[in-house]
Amino acid sequence: MKTKGRYIYDGSLRVSYNRLWKLLIDKDMSRYQLGRAATVANGTLAKMKKNETVSMDTLLKICEVLDCDFTDIIEIIRKP
Numbered sequence: 001m002k003t004k005g006r007y008i009y010d011g012s013l014r015v016s017y018n019r020l021w022k023l024l025i026d027k028d029m030s031r032y033q034l035g036r037a038a039t040v041a042n043g044t045l046a047k048m049k050k051n052e053t054v055s056m057d058t059l060l061k062i063c064e065v066l067d068c069d070f071t072d073i074i075e076i077i078r079k080p
Contacts, residue, residue, distance in 0.1 A: 012079050017048045020073035023066060038065040 024034060031045050038061040044054050062073060 016075045
């Protein structure tokens with residue numbers, strides 16, 4: 001959608017952190033342990049559990065702790 005030269009997000013994409021939760025299982029790490037190691041607040045992890053968006057800084061901290069890339073922890077899904 002485009003309006004007066006600017007793009008407006010139409011809500012057709014959403015995020016999924018299922019890859020992150022699977023990676024934590026593989027690494028035998030809890031959400032609590034991840035939060036402590038990456039200095040991510042419990043509220044932010046709760047947002048992620050509900051597949052809500054979080055800051056790029058948060059994702060970078062998680063990737064650093066888990067030694068992985070964005071595509072290992074997040075998936076972008078197009079709504080039908």
